[in-house]
Amino acid sequence: MLSLNKLRLNLTLMNTAVLIGLSVFVAVSLYLTINMDMESGVSNNLEIYCSQLANNVEQLQTQQEGGTVAPETQKGYQEFKDTLVHNSIAFTIWDDAFNVMDKSESQPLNQDQLFRLINRYFSGNRDKYLISDYETDDNNLKICTYVTVSKDGEMRVVQAMKNMDTERGVLKNAVRMILIVVLAGATLSLLCGYFLSGRALVPVRKSMDQQREFLADASHELRTPIAVIQTNLEVVKASGDETVESQSTWLDNAYDETKRMHHIVEDLMFLARADSGDVHFEPAPVDMGYLIMEVTERFIPMAAQKSITILSKVPMEELNVMGDEKQLTQLMVILIDNAIKYTEPGADERNKTIVVQAEQIEEGIEICVTDKGIGISKEEQEKIFQRFYRVDKVRSRAEGGTGLGLSIAYWIVQKHKGIIRVESEENVGTKMIIVFPSYEGPKEANE
Numbered sequence: 001m002l003s004l005n006k007l008r009l010n011l012t013l014m015n016t017a018v019l020i021g022l023s024v025f026v027a028v029s030l031y032l033t034i035n036m037d038m039e040s041g042v043s044n045n046l047e048i049y050c051s052q053l054a055n056n057v058e059q060l061q062t063q064q065e066g067g068t069v070a071p072e073t074q075k076g077y078q079e080f081k082d083t084l085v086h087n088s089i090a091f092t093i094w095d096d097a098f099n100v101m102d103k104s105e106s107q108p109l110n111q112d113q114l115f116r117l118i119n120r121y122f123s124g125n126r127d128k129y130l131i132s133d134y135e136t137d138d139n140n141l142k143i144c145t146y147v148t149v150s151k152d153g154e155m156r157v158v159q160a161m162k163n164m165d166t167e168r169g170v171l172k173n174a175v176r177m178i179l180i181v182v183l184a185g186a187t188l189s190l191l192c193g194y195f196l197s198g199r200a201l202v203p204v205r206k207s208m209d210q211q212r213e214f215l216a217d218a219s220h221e222l223r224t225p226i227a228v229i230q231t232n233l234e235v236v237k238a239s240g241d242e243t244v245e246s247q248s249t250w251l252d253n254a255y256d257e258t259k260r261m262h263h264i265v266e267d268l269m270f271l272a273r274a275d276s277g278d279v280h281f282e283p284a285p286v287d288m289g290y291l292i293m294e295v296t297e298r299f300i301p302m303a304a305q306k307s308i309t310i311l312s313k314v315p316m317e318e319l320n321v322m323g324d325e326k327q328l329t330q331l332m333v334i335l336i337d338n339a340i341k342y343t344e345p346g347a348d349e350r351n352k353t354i355v356v357q358a359e360q361i362e363e364g365i366e367i368c369v370t371d372k373g374i375g376i377s378k379e380e381q382e383k384i385f386q387r388f389y390r391v392d393k394v395r396s397r398a399e400g401g402t403g404l405g406l407s408i409a410y411w412i413v414q415k416h417k418g419i420i421r422v423e424s425e426e427n428v429g430t431k432m433i434i435v436f437p438s439y440e441g442p443k444e445a446n447e
Contacts, residue, residue, distance in 0.1 A: 004205055012193040019189045023182040031175055038167055039142075043131045046089075046144035049160040050129065052080060053091055054148040057156045060093065060101045084160075094118070094157040101156070108139045108163060118157055121145045133164075140164045214387055218268060225257035225264075232257075267404035271387065274411050279327075281415065285439050286325045288358050288365055289314035295332040296356050303340050303354065310336070313357040319365045322439040323416045331412045332356075334405040335369040335432050342373035342430070364418075364438045370431045376424040384422065385410040 056077050062068070084091060084104065092103040092114055100111070113134070121130040130145040143161040150156055232250040239247060273279045296312040303310050321328070339354045355370045376384060383389045388403040413420040416436055424430040 004201055004208070008194065008197045008201055011197045012190060015193045015197075016186055016189045020182065020186050023185060027175070027178045027182060030178070031171070034174065035171060038171065042142055042162055042164065042167065043144065045087075046131070046142065046160045046162060047129045047146070049084060049089055049091065050144050050146035050158045053093060053158045053160065054146060054156065056080075057093065057101070057148065057150055057158075061095075061150065087162075088166075089160055089162050091158070091160045094159075096155040098157070108136070108141055108161060109134065109143075114143075114159055117143055117145050117159065121147065121157075134161075140168060218264075218388075222261060222264060225261045228257045229254045229261075264404070267408060270408055271404065271411070274408075274415075279415075281324050281327070283322050283324060285320045285441065286323050286328055288319045288321055288328070288367060288436070290318075291325070291328060292332060292356050292358050292367070295329060295336060298333075299336050299340065306340065306343065307352055308340055308343055309353045310340075311353060311355045313355060315359060317360075319358050319360060320439040320441070321365050321416065321436040323436070327412045327415065331409050331434075332367075332369075334409045338405060339369055339371035339373065339430070339432075343371050344373065360438065361435070363435050365436045367434045367436070368431055370429065372429040375426040375428050375430055376422065377426050381422050381424060385420075 059073055059077060081104070085106075090104045090106050090108055092107070092111075093101040095101050098115065098118070117130070117132055117134070120132065124130065128146070132143045132145065134141045134143055140163065141161050142164050143159060146158045146160075148156050148158065232254040235250045236242075236247045236254075244251070270279070292314055293312050296310050299310055336354065336356060343352060343354065353372065355368070357368045357370070359366055380389075385406050387407045389406075410420060413434055413436075418434055418436040420432065420434045422430060422432055
């Protein structure tokens with residue numbers, strides 16, 4: 001049980017770790033994607049703004065020289081600057097002597113700081129645009145530096161900058177929300193995983209409990225015949241001068257217990273193969289009426305030894321089911337053998353009759369094995385299909401029973417998609433009822 005609890009905890013932790021790992025991977029991927037898109041989008045916009053500002057250099061130069069600029073041009077330039085202000089874009093335009101030709105009212109950096117970025121532009125690889133990240137105590141800026149040449153061949157430098165605090169603040173909030181969701185998901189996964197793994201392990205725990213009980217019962221069942229064999233052989237061994245004939249009682253006892261051990265081991269092997277799915281199954285149409293008559297006839301001599309009469313009642317028509325004939329034969333052997341074992345030897349003739357009946361009903365083929373034996377209490381009826389369970393342990397052992405027959409019968413019925421139930425009353429008798437799906441054979445094609 002401790003190992004199952006440990007397995008349950010390990011499964012929960014492993015599933016939670018996988019979920020956290022996937023969530024972190026998705027969160028990091030999402031963060032990187034959004035950040036790259038945001039940074040790239042701002043950089044592209046700054047480059048566009050620099051190009052548009054550069055297009056107005058000629059107008060600025062004309063104004064500085066005292067020339068006249070068309071009102072429409074002035075209006076268009078002013079509207080563009082208003083757009084920059086609306087988008088929180090600051091700018092500065094320099095002439096070839098690095099004097100300011102125009103700039104926005106709001107300047108997050110002074111001229112010396114901007115001039116250092118210009119020097120970086122000329123000292124670098126001189127791409128068309130230089131995008132720089134610049135942090136101050138108050139601002140987190142992205143700056144685009146762009147150099148253009150006027151019609152007169154004079155150099156002009158345009159710088160556009162944007163405060164990234166808002167965008168990066170939004171990104172940080174998104175990351176914070178993702179972390180909260182991941183932590184909440186991990187907590188929920190831990191709780192739900194622990195609950196679901198517990199439910200998933202219920203069949204495993206039940207199987208382990210059954211296996212543990214099975215091994216304990218098997219050990220107990222084998223211990224008794226081994227002890228009997230050992231005791232009888234010790235008696236024979238202690239009488240070394242006696243003849244084999246004089247020791248036949250002890251040898252017969254040992255031999256009988258050996259046969260009983262053989263039956264137990266055979267039944268155990270069958271159930272072990274059934275549990276592992278290794279029982280050979282050959283489905284074919286089987287006439288249950290004929291099979292019942294055949295098995296019943298086989299038990300007549302055995303029943304006669306206890307003055308028991310066996311009657312088979314089956315219709316003339318075939319009662320076909322699709323199944324394995326050997327397993328269905330084994331099923332009927334188990335049920336009839338049990339009926340004989342639990343019928344009282346001293347009962348009157350009316351109570352010493354076992355009836356094996358089969359008929360076609362709406363649900364399929366119904367088979368009933370009815371005896372007038374000791375019966376089964378209601379409390380025990382739910383347990384008779386458990387392994388090693390016996391209603392009358394003394395009688396079962398005396399008759400050579402292993403306590404596994406009805407477990408095997410139950411498995412065979414389940415394998416054939418049937419149902420089995422018991423109707424019984426103490427000191428009145430027992431009726432074992434089985435219903436199999438009927439087999440009608442392949443349908444003929446319409447001509």
